[in-house]
Amino acid sequence: AHVAEKAFLETKFQSSKTPLSEVIDLDHGDPTMYERYWQQMGDRTTVVIPGWKFISYFSDMRSLCWFLEPEFGNAVVRLHKLVGNAVTDDRYIVVGTGSTQLFQAVLYAVSPPNASEPISVVSAAPFYSSYPLITEFLKSGLYKWAGDAHKFKKDEPYIELVTSPNNPDGLSREAVVNQNQGTLIHDLAYYWPQYTSISSSPADHDIMLFTVSKSTGHAGTRLGWALVKNQEIAKKMTEFIVLSTIGVSKESQLRAAKILQVLSDSHEQRGSFKEGEAFFEHSYHLMVKRWKQLRDAVKKSKLFSLPEFHHGKCAFSGRTFASQPAFAWLKCEGETEDCESFLRDYKILTRSGKHFGESSKYVRISVLPRDEVFDQFTERLASITSPS
Ligand code: PMP
Secondary structure, three states, rough: HHHHHHHHHHHOOOOOOOOOOOOEEOOOOOOHHHHHHHHOHHHHHOOOOOOOOOOOOOOOOOOOOOOHHHHHHHHHHHHHHHHEEEEEOOOOOEEEEEEEEEEEHHHHHHOOOOOOOOEEEOOOOOOHHHHHHHHOOOOOOEEEEEHHHHHOOOOOOOEEEEEEEOOOOOOOOOOOOOOOEEEEEEOOOOOOOOOOOOOOOOEEOOOOEEEEEHOOOHHHEEEEEEEEEHHHHHHHHHHHHHHHHOOOHHHHHHHHHHHHHHHHHHOOHHOOOOOOHHHHHHHHHHHHHHHHHHHHHHHHHHEEOOOOOOEEEEOOOOOOOEEOOOOEEEEEEOOOOOOOHHHOOOOEEEEEEHHHHOOOOEEEEEEOHHHHHHHHHOOOOOOOEEEE
């Protein structure tokens, strides 16, 4: 069977130079694209931590979130002020082990503690595939996953997750449930100027989630932050993190602080960096190149389509451009019903639309792998010219 499959694939795949034996894994949004930039930065971001440092559980007992390292908090505020993507004045910063932990902390913090029924959690489809999994994971009595926000018609309190730009389709979003009993959680993981234009007024929502994973690319550092208006909510989020992990790694916070400082320096102290080394300039141009490459491949193949994005003027860069998201929401046109398995035949691993509450004619593809992988991927995609 293996030989037959190989022969079948080879006939499907005549024109490509890439060996078909190589699996191209674009299922996860692993942001290794950023590795090269940080390598170029050399020792500027190196952090040395002597053995006696960070022994204590505590960082700043005067702060509501007492395990937040002040250096990291300051670096976050400086970065938001530089980019202008979110209001930080009069907000509490809660640090978490990735925005994944913060998402759980928010659910805990905003769910009514003594309700007879779990509160509904909704998000407009296609939604980030982890939301239903995380929400249902522990079968909480506090909250339950209630699916596509477009379909939520109940006259009762709910929590709506608003992801903007959205994972998987990259569109800018606003809340869709037309009711006033909702608590909104804004997941702004991708609201950075390499992906989309930054609006002239900084985001000013009650609860906003961010992560280094998608801003600087340091997913392995496992660090996110929440900007929270309401003191009680910030307190309960902090309580959740205390009960689940008694705080967040100080080594991670210190490293992330350094990286965010160098990122801000690269824009504010241009004299110390070479031309084109400002982080968001560099990463913006990388994304331009990748989306051009991807759209060219889709055009050549004729079997797929991609979303189109409106142009917007970016208040950060002054440029007018269309979004160039971290994921491509690719549709198999024509008869193919299961786009994920169609692409798997060509050894391209993607995530089916069905995990995002959408049709399996769609797949989500990471646009953030290393250069070699992305080049191989677009080359292979362009060579797929006959339907299944
Ligand atoms: N929210 C969204 C919309 C995401 O896409 C991701 C990462 N894929 C996360 C949150 C989680 O990020 P983190 O690595 O900070 O846990």
